Amino acid sequence: MFIELLGISVSPMQEDRLVDALESLIGPVHVQPGCLECRLLKSSTSEERMYVLARWETQTDLIRHLQSDVYKRFLLLMELSAAPPIVEFFNVFEMRGLDMVEAARR
Numbered sequence: 001m002f003i004e005l006l007g008i009s010v011s012p013m014q015e016d017r018l019v020d021a022l023e024s025l026i027g028p029v030h031v032q033p034g035c036l037e038c039r040l041l042k043s044s045t046s047e048e049r050m051y052v053l054a055r056w057e058t059q060t061d062l063i064r065h066l067q068s069d070v071y072k073r074f075l076l077l078m079e080l081s082a083a084p085p086i087v088e089f090f091n092v093f094e095m096r097g098l099d100m101v102e103a104a105r106r
Contacts, residue, residue: 007086034061
């Protein structure tokens with residue numbers, strides 16, 4: 001699984017427009033092949049930072065997304081960022097849930 005994290009800083013005056021633009025892209029991303037999840041998040045520590053978090057089944061799915069017209073629109077929005085945007089990709093080799101909590105608390 002691959003995790004994509006995109007962070008964009010925005011001035012308070014443009015926040016509503018950026019949220020609307022990002023929300024309009026969440027649905028099209030979510031229906032792309034291999035997309036397990038796509039969410040828009042607002043930072044709890046920075047009122048000016050919005051995040052898009054997406055999880056991809058395979059690297060091929062992620063690359064297809066990065067080559068898509070939808071991602072081109074993300075790139076255009078990143079250019080509007082008030083600070084350098086955050087673009088990070090994580091390759092997840094193992095995913096655990098409550099079993100890890102149980103093991104850690106034994």
